[in-house]
Amino acid sequence: MSFDRSIKIAPSILSADFANFGGEIRAIEAQGCDWVHVDVMDGHFVPNLTFGPPLCQAIRPHVTTVMDVHLMIAPVDPYIDAFAEAGADIITAHPEAGPHTHRTLQAIRATGAKAGIALNPGTPVEAAEYLLDLCDLVLVMTVNPGFGGQKFIASQLDKIRKLRAMIGDRPIHLQVDGGITPETAPLVVEAGADVLVAGSGVFKGGSVDNPEVYGENIRAIRNAAERARAAA
Numbered sequence: 001m002s003f004d005r006s007i008k009i010a011p012s013i014l015s016a017d018f019a020n021f022g023g024e025i026r027a028i029e030a031q032g033c034d035w036v037h038v039d040v041m042d043g044h045f046v047p048n049l050t051f052g053p054p055l056c057q058a059i060r061p062h063v064t065t066v067m068d069v070h071l072m073i074a075p076v077d078p079y080i081d082a083f084a085e086a087g088a089d090i091i092t093a094h095p096e097a098g099p100h101t102h103r104t105l106q107a108i109r110a111t112g113a114k115a116g117i118a119l120n121p122g123t124p125v126e127a128a129e130y131l132l133d134l135c136d137l138v139l140v141m142t143v144n145p146g147f148g149g150q151k152f153i154a155s156q157l158d159k160i161r162k163l164r165a166m167i168g169d170r171p172i173h174l175q176v177d178g179g180i181t182p183e184t185a186p187l188v189v190e191a192g193a194d195v196l197v198a199g200s201g202v203f204k205g206g207s208v209d210n211p212e213v214y215g216e217n218i219r220a221i222r223n224a225a226e227r228a229r230a231a232a
Ligand code: DX5
Pocket: 012, 014, 015, 037, 039, 070, 143, 144, 145, 146, 147, 148, 149, 150, 177, 178, 179, 180, 197, 198, 199, 200, 201
């Protein structure tokens, strides 16, 4: 995985057809997404349950771009190796998911995967400040984690701006996740984000039998984001 700051659209398969992940991933990649975002939830750290390492391993052969695994589980440390072995290219954890986030990020990198830190809406930028040299990605949650289809929390724009300044020239992606649409994409890009996760914003209205809608949704978000980038 090489680093650049071009706008990347990462559809969350949380909004895909759970009976057909392989087909859904092939469809979004054929329709132009950059990464595939996988939301892992444990019914404990967040009030929803999704899937674990076996599912990641099963979908891995269908992902030709980047498998971006967002772990909303606590404790997180005991599961890092399993997600890496399942083929995650990026593993992102929340600082609230264990007492020693520095060690968690080291453990992720030790597997060969890229390491990300995810900040909940109430988590301050300082939670990442002294960990940036261990991070390949900082994820700003623009909704409370747990569910797709929630409303974008605008107060997070200030956090994105602060993190963008903090990151400076370091090769660290600034990712946003939650409520991303063609209306909110320009706001987060103007604030400094480069990787946009979108679940309902990509999957709404489409299906594996009607994948062009995924393409239209991806392009609508990307075009809005790139216009904001060009104007910045
Ligand atoms: C929320 C997840 C998100 C979610 C985004 O806990 O981390 O990735 O799927 O969904 P939308 O784009 O529908 O807000």
